[in-house]
Amino acid sequence: MSRQPSKDTAVEWAVRRLLHAAGLRYRVEYPVPGMPRRRIDVAFPRAKVAVLIDGCFWHGCPQHATHPKANADWWRIKLDRNMARDRETTEHLIAEGWTVLRFWEHEAPEEVAERVEAAVERCRTLAVRRLLHAAGLRYRVEYPVPGMPRRRIDVAFPRAKVAVLIDGCFWHGCPQHATHPKANADWWRIKLDRNMARDRETTEHLIAEGWTVLRFWEHEAPEEVAERVETAVERWRTERRRGRKE
The missing domain is CATH 3.40.960.10 (VSR Endonuclease)
Incomplete structure (x- = not known):
């Protein structure tokens, strides 16, 4: 033994x-x-x-x-x-x-x-959410993409129409960390290309619906991600206040 x-x-x-x-x-x-x-x-x-x-x-x-x-x-x-x-x-x-x-x-x-990759991605998204909540922002999680109900927005601000998507480096083709498995290489290439095409389609659809789309990679620091999201939401609030005054 x-x-x-x-x-x-x-x-x-x-x-x-x-x-x-x-x-x-x-x-x-x-x-x-x-x-x-x-x-x-x-x-x-x-x-x-x-x-x-x-x-x-x-x-x-x-x-x-x-x-x-x-x-x-x-x-x-x-x-x-x-x-x-x-x-x-x-x-x-x-x-x-x-x-x-x-x-x-x-x-x-x-x-x-x-299962490990899913947990890490979930925890990183959770870290961003904690920072946003600490900054006084309220949001929706796993929000259905308008017009594409089977797709989800990781963190959404429906009133501000700000969509935050945090993508896994492997599954979504990060230019910095993407890898290409050698086993079943053709199958993986088709699978990952389809994922990236789906990401582009979702982004274009949301923009056409008037949303601001913020995409981040899972390797990005949660603090930097939260800061950029907060800036985008604050920009919407400022424009909204300005519109009311006019």
Whole structure:
């Protein structure tokens, strides 16, 4: 049992490669804040997203856990202690404001990476929203695009007609961080080209409807994004006040 790797496993490497290919940058073996002897397998400190990939044997996977017969009592205490430690670490991170994503080593790396990317993007959008709320701005989230109800605006100011969209670097073709998977290359090229065409179509439609469209990349600092959004909304308020006076 001691020969089972505890870190830098094949699954961790596969997930990290997929995240890197998606344009996400992260820290590996990041110290748990307030628990420096414990580590987060893959961490996104700014977004406060912690990814932990647990070995089925060492952490008590309900699907694949096994119980050694030799020294059975010792192993039971050891593995129970591991699971208690996992719960304690998760609760501590949540209390510190982190989003904790735990996966088993048997889960498909592609599915893990997809869920991590969605969580990071959601947290970055949430950071922008917190800043906007702190600035006294009120908005709608996941607002339907007028005339295109199946599409959504990440953060919308319907009265001001300001649409804020925060795009993932991989899925939307960031010129700085976009990557092109080599496996199924043609399929991915068509898929990503379609995403970018859809983005252009949505932007053009909103502009035609009289909206101000602000698009940002997920790598942009939330503070800068919030500042530009606040400026756009304030510009609308100023024009509105001026129109009333006239």
